Amino acid sequence: MSDLRLAQCHFIEILRAQIQNARLIVLEDITGTYSDVEKSHLCQMLKAAAKENVAILYLSFYPNEISQIADRTILVHRGQHIRTYYKGEIENEKLTELVQKLNYGGNTPVLEHSTGRVIFEIKHLKTESMAEPFSYALREGEIAGLYDNGQKICDEIIKTIFEKRNWKSGNLLLDGKIVKPFQNVNQLVNSGIIFLPDAIKKNIYMDNVSEQENVFFPILKKNSRFFFQKNKRMQKYVWNAFQELLMTYFPDETLNGKYLEMSIGYYRYIIMNPYLIICINPYRYADSLMCRIIAFFIKYAASKGIAVLIISGEYKEMLQVCDQIVELK
Numbered sequence: 001m002s003d004l005r006l007a008q009c010h011f012i013e014i015l016r017a018q019i020q021n022a023r024l025i026v027l028e029d030i031t032g033t034y035s036d037v038e039k040s041h042l043c044q045m046l047k048a049a050a051k052e053n054v055a056i057l058y059l060s061f062y063p064n065e066i067s068q069i070a071d072r073t074i075l076v077h078r079g080q081h082i083r084t085y086y087k088g089e090i091e092n093e094k095l096t097e098l099v100q101k102l103n104y105g106g107n108t109p110v111l112e113h114s115t116g117r118v119i120f121e122i123k124h125l126k127t128e129s130m131a132e133p134f135s136y137a138l139r140e141g142e143i144a145g146l147y148d149n150g151q152k153i154c155d156e157i158i159k160t161i162f163e164k165r166n167w168k169s170g171n172l173l174l175d176g177k178i179v180k181p182f183q184n185v186n187q188l189v190n191s192g193i194i195f196l197p198d199a200i201k202k203n204i205y206m207d208n209v210s211e212q213e214n215v216f217f218p219i220l221k222k223n224s225r226f227f228f229q230k231n232k233r234m235q236k237y238v239w240n241a242f243q244e245l246l247m248t249y250f251p252d253e254t255l256n257g258k259y260l261e262m263s264i265g266y267y268r269y270i271i272m273n274p275y276l277i278i279c280i281n282p283y284r285y286a287d288s289l290m291c292r293i294i295a296f297f298i299k300y301a302a303s304k305g306i307a308v309l310i311i312s313g314e315y316k317e318m319l320q321v322c323d324q325i326v327e328l329k
Contacts, residue, residue: 007031007035010042011045025056027056028060063092067087072086115140120276120309121172121173122137123170125169126169136326142307143302143310144307144310145309145326147313147325147327158280174192193278196266196282197280246263259289266294267297270297270300270304276308277298278309278311282294282298283314
């Protein structure tokens with residue numbers, strides 16, 4: 001046996017199990033050192049065993065290997081059954097993408113969201129540095145990613161949202177209406193667009209007021225200070241709703257410090273009910289818990305019908321949450 005390859009040793013063990021009338025054979029990621037020929041031979045052996053009424057349980061992180069053998073694929077994550085797929089129900093590429101989404105960013109809660117009408121559109125945009133015009137439409141409740149891959153085209157798109165001096169052609173449309181480039185962040189907010197740069201904590205959390213006032217800030221902006229002080233009941237309602245949300249979706253975590261501040265920052269803009277939230281490199285410098293928080297609130301925004309556009313050069317961060325990713329070249 002010492003002169004045999006690992007694959008050959010495994011084949012002998014499988015044959016031995018069949019000779020001993022085993023009714024179940026369990027394998028766990030055994031093909032790491034296999035050649036393509038050996039993988040094919042293993043597949044043939046397991047299929048032959050199955051024809052003799054031997055049950056096969058194959059545990060693996062690699063969907064393409066499972067799909068060659070299995071009649072049924074059970075997707076499990078952190079001890080929880082996610083979904084069962086029967087042969088032909090899902091393509092290997094889609095299943096691999098789903099596995100990556102589950103493994104990247106940890107235990108992010110899943111929120112259902114559906115898309116509606118087109119809410120924001122970049123139409124035939126062309127700048128001096130773009131070889132071809134760029135068009136893109138984003139719908140209500142959709143999470144979309146623009147992936148740059150180092151070409152800095154995303155920077156050009158961000159600039160064109162704020163200034164038109166480098167445009168050669170094209171239009172921005174918000175809810176079907178042509179809009180001019182926005183001069184500042186306040187114009188964006190007033191138009192129903194929230195712009196969240198990568199330095200989000202610095203830009204949206206105010207250290208000089210309480211946590212409750214930070215959450216309540218969107219309502220304060222629309223009313224007088226007198227209204228804010230007198231309407232303690234509404235302030236308490238908004239704060240309690242926020243805390244209940246965190247307890248529901250993060251029951252095993254105590255969110256405080258920067259984690260609570262980030263949660264407040266996202267939540268307070270979501271309750272403003274904008275048309276669109278634009279996130280620039282949202283996961284930059286974030287640890288695993290922060291990634292989960294950000295991913296949750298992006299999905300939470302989409303579940304409320306808000307369109308979310310993530311502009312980033314990091315593919316994995318978008319893969320976790322996006323309904324679609326467009327690679328810019």
